[in-house]
Amino acid sequence: MLEVRDLGFAYQGQPLLFDGVSTTVPDGHILAVVGRNGAGKSTLFKLLNGLLKPEDGEVLVGGKSISGRKISEIAAHIGTVFQSPEQQLFAGRVEEEVAFGPRQFGLPANQISERVSDALNRTSLLDQIARHPLDLSAAERRFLAIASVLAMRLPVLLLDEAQRGLDRVWTERLESILEAERSAGKSIVMICHDMDFVERNADTVLALGGRTPRQIPVPAFFSDTEVLAEVSVERPTPYRLREFMT
Amino acid sequence: MLNSSIYCPGESSLHRANPLTKSTGLFTVVVTSFLLPPPALWVVSAIILLIGLACGVGGSVIWRYVLLSLPFTLAVFVFHGAILPRSDMQPVLGWLHYSLTGLEHASLVGGRISLILASSLLFVSTTAPATLLRALDAARWPPGLSFLLASPLLLLDQFTGRARAISDAQQTRGLSVDGSPWRRLQALRMLLVPLLTSALADAQERSHVLTARGFRALPYRTVIDPPADTRFQRFLRWSLAVFMAMETAFMVLR
Amino acid sequence: MIEVIDLHVGFASSDVLKGVSLRVAQGERLAILGGNGSGKSTLAGWLAGWFSGGTHRLTAGGCLWNGKPWDDYTLVERAATVQLVGQFPAQHISGRAFTVAEEIAFGPENLGLPHEEIVTRRDETLAACHLEHLAGRDPFTLSGGEQQRLVIASALALRPKLMILDEPFSNLDPEARSHTLSVLNALPADVSVIIMDTNPDTVLGWANRLFVLHEGKISEFGNIRATLFDPTVIATIGLPAVTRCFLEIERGSGSAENLSRDNLPLTFVEAAAILRRSRSA
Secondary structure, three states: OEEEEEEEEOOOOOOOOEEEEEEEEOOOEEEEEEOOOOOOHHHHHHHHOOOOOOOEEEEEEOOEEOOOOOHHHHOOOEEEEOOOHHHOOOOOOHHHHHHHHHHHOOOOHHHHHHHHHHHHHHOOOHHHOOOOHHHOOHHHHHHHHHHHHHOOOOOEEEEEOOOOOOOHHHHHHHHHHHHHHHHOOOEEEEEOOOHHHHHHHOOEEEEOOOOOOOEEEHHHHHHOHHHHHHOOOOOOHHHHHHHHHO | OOOHHHOOOOOOHHHHOOHHHHHHHHHHHHHHOOOOOHHHHHHHHHHHHHHHHHOOOHHHHHHHHHHHHHHHHHHHHHHHHHHOOOOOEEEEEOOEEEEHHHHHHHHHHHHHHHHHHHHHHHHHHHOOHHHHHHHHHHOOOOHHHHHHHHHHHHHHHHHHHHHHHHHHHHHOOOOOOOOOHHHHHHHHHHHHHHHHHHHHHHHHHHHHHHHHOOOOOOOOOOOOOOOOOOHHHHHHHHHHHHHHHHHHHHHHHO | OEEEEEEEEEEOOEEEEEEEEEEEOOOOEEEEEEOOOOOHHHHHHHHOOOOOOOOEEEEEEEEEEOOEEHHHOOHHHHHOOEEEEOOOHHHHOOOOOOOHHHHHHHHHHHOOOOHHHHHHHHHHHHHHOOOHHHOOOOHHHOOHHHHHHHHHHHHHOOOOOEEEEEOOOOOOOHHHHHHHHHHHHOOOOOOEEEEEEOOHHHHOOOOOEEEEEEOOEEEOOOOHHHHHOOHHHHHHOOOOHHHHHHHHHHHHHOOOOOOOOOOOOOOHHHHHHHHHHHHHO
16 A cells, blocks of 8 residues: 655745645555646656655555655665656666566575566567567567566556557557556556546546645546646546537 | 856857857967966966956856866966975975976966966857857858757757666666675666667667758758858958967977 | 658568558648557658668668659758658757757758748748747757647748658647647648557548558558458557447447448547437437
């Protein structure tokens, strides 16, 4: 379980971006973070994974506070998939890239290789195991970044626009990975601009950029015209279609 | 390094002068610095700083001048005046000795650096990089040269931003920047490989874009608002060029 | 106009394009849909004459502009004929201009055009791409959507006859996407435009012709509907969002109408009308 309690944060010399933001992502739950550019979605991720330190409040994983710990220690609890996989691929082989994370935990070699093949299998990259990460297509690279996080088997996952630019086949692969992680009891937070994707996959929404960011169940969020306008978010297709019918 | 943030906008005659005239002036000062005796070097440096004040860029020029020249000047005087063994070493106090010829030499080297630094700072504080590029284009210098001047200024921020993003991404994967030398080497590789590969990918894409936009398709480019130039400035540039040639000849032949 | 004849291209050890043929007439608005890794960017690069060698190997066929390959044209002629806009706007900013206005003038200045002509083009393009309020800004400080409009503006200032856009929307948020689309809708009628995309929704309603690139081959199934509802297209690209959503609702309620690729709804209005009829029936 991931808990955020009364989070407060401001960039130096700027007004408060977050003031008393609280949210809870139970085990087996997907929270979507939405809002326009500059509303603080990426900043929130950095506060969760330790790249930024909150001024107030704290972040808890499984009931234990992780605020104030080193980034590399937080990495043993929270995994982040960034927008551009090019920012992390360093290895000469797909296999080695995925093995990096589990190796940090000092696992025996057979467990590492078991985790690597499992993660690559789930991301449909098993037949690319010996290739150079940069020889992969853009979608495959994105999934390689996802595999690197899956192999660490962490209780909390953060995904930043993981669905962006994917075709139907890859989108469905991503959705089945999300579903499997949810069933496995992970707490998942995703930043997402695609409201159809949010509607299909998320349980609750945290909308940033409005007056008071609140965590709202998906159906209630998309039915609340006032909040939607406040954070300038488009309704997903099913809701718009229903609107056309009445 | 030339940095776009050093430029201070203004309306002084030095600001309005054609960048080519200013750069010719700068080169003349550099060449002349090799002919001037030590006291003159320091006097001319002071005059240049005063010109900066008169042009409204004094503050920015002077603090940068102090910041950059002070450590060097001190080091030169201490090294040549008191450390490097010379025949005329005189005792001052206890173990401390000094040499007059050493101090003179330090004054010459330090003065030269001071003069070159002061005049370069005056040049970059009064010349917007974009105006310099337009002047080079208008004078039909090769477009590739102006690109080499402009791109580091424009792309540096992007590059440092990406380096930070890569470091962030790797730390959230558990990369620890402290530890044994082997681990640090591994850390360095995890930061450098993505930085270099993405820089190369960008460079390749950008070179296609430049070609597609006709960059270097012709040996010259049109400039829509070339910096003002006058007959007097052209005359001045030629005169300075002739003067520099005479100075160089004098230095070689003497 | 541009003609692609049996283009075969390899990259690294694999074949990316396996015999692509295509002919685009003046003023056409063409969308080429393809899944991730289907070779869209490679095709875009070849159409624009970017890869006449290097890492991409041509194994057969080629691209002709008015009957001649790109190599037969000078760089100046090419720049004034074809422009390619890519997926990552920051990579397509020249790195030579300190302001948005300078960036737009950069191309025309390279072509040695007369002074007044460049100023006219710059100002017209600034207005057409809604960039006037940003004219004095450093290009690298713009948002992704603003950068994408700047890249389109810089290409337009060269007055190309063919514009190719490779996934111009995939890295933009919905707001920036609709701004970019409005710029594309207002492009001069005599310019041919080709957009490569993975998603049918953004190009639907914009394109006159729809192609699909799949496993290195390109196909057009007669008309837009036939293309969209082809089984292999549905499997790789997916249905348009409205159609997909309509079918989900309809499957639950059971429609009285006989639905086929000829009358499946593509817009909200069409979908709502059918659902209302089946409800009242």
